[in-house]
Amino acid sequence: MSKKIMILLIGIVVLNFFSLYIYNTNKNTSKISTDDKNIIAEIPEANIRLYYKKEESGMYKDFVLEIDKKKYFFYWKNTTNPVYNPKLILSDLNQDGYKEIIVILTKNIGTEVNVQEVHVIEINTMIEREVENPIHIIYKNVKTKLSSEQIEITINNNIKILDKEYIDIEPQNLLKDIAFGNVIKFEVEENKLYAVIPAQIASSSFVGNIKIKYIFQGKMYVMETIDFIPIEL
Template sequence: MKNFFIKLSPILIIILVSMAMVTKANTAERVVGQLPEAYLTLYATEKKEGSLTTDLTNFTLKVKGHTYFFSRWMNVPNPTYYPELYYSDVNNDGKKEIIIVLTTGTGSGVVLQEVHVFHENNGDLVEVLVDNPVAIINKNVKTKSSNTEAVITIDNNKTKINFEELGIVPAHISENVGFGNKLKFKVIDDKLVAIVDASIAPTGGGLGEIHIAYMFKDNMYQAEEIKFIPFWKLEFY
């Protein structure tokens, strides 16, 4: 009997070992969320660089015996910002939907989230599109600012914000009101709500928040109500 051996080049050996190390580094799967009422468990893989976890990725969603994979989902690794799960009738059809909120970015004064809404259809889950809140703001919110105040207009409702009253330093003021350093999603009273901050300065320039309540229309979630809440009237969630 003859023995056959395949001779590998040193470069190929290094590549194979590196691939094995990467695979091993990315296989620390863990539970990152549960909804007992919906018989739902959400798993994710910890992506590591050395000893540090850089992202949660390669998500697996198990619901009532069904398994769904989401290789492109990403969440920051900080347990404080693990995915938020909701089970609520957000489209007012008498049945509850599954809502998963991922936190894709955090930093100094920054929290960025994305939302995934699933309808149940004959025992299967179907993801439904949610209109981008920043695009909604760009279409429906008008702003104007000077060195002393900003005016935010939605439909015919105008809100004036005096910078001095909020303690905003004039030297730090930007040319225009900015949106989106904080972009969050919540389910409040069976309504899907996007919460987007409004600011006039990179730091210490918070003016308030735009709240967008969604409704289900034309097979997607669209803005039903848009309102600006100035800083002094905010209830922090």
């Protein structure tokens, strides 16, 4: 076999492998069937639709994201409560001139519970970029102290004190410390992704929000800034 033919065959094998890799990575399932009755979110002007494949135990499961009739499969979940249907947003989060698809799902709801999950997908490559868990960010950057007299929240050596007027609660009903995580929400403002996590001091009692702004760094979205915003009394 000649050297040129050998190089050509190797090139074909490498190309096929690369094509298979891209196919699997993007989860392109153009042949998968979708039912228009299962459309749960869409951006009609951009030809973007989100379908769910099945409904089970109060959750929609297994989603198909359709963009210009190309379909991509994801093992996502969202509550079937229509108040919390998924949200689709187009925004250039990484400032590369191409918009990303931001998919906001609601994974858990209940009394004082509303936990969202976010997925960021580059529309030009269909690569999903990881978003750092906001609770992990809080654990790394926030320290708190809670008593019946005051609330102390320290973020990277910046201390905020809330006095007793924020603690209109019987001492026995206070938590041992401020709790985060029963409510996690995501939003997009001016091409920036934010996580908003309320600070809870007792049942049905919140004193403000931790707000995290994300920035694209390396291959994922990480914290750019973190702030605590007290509620207005």
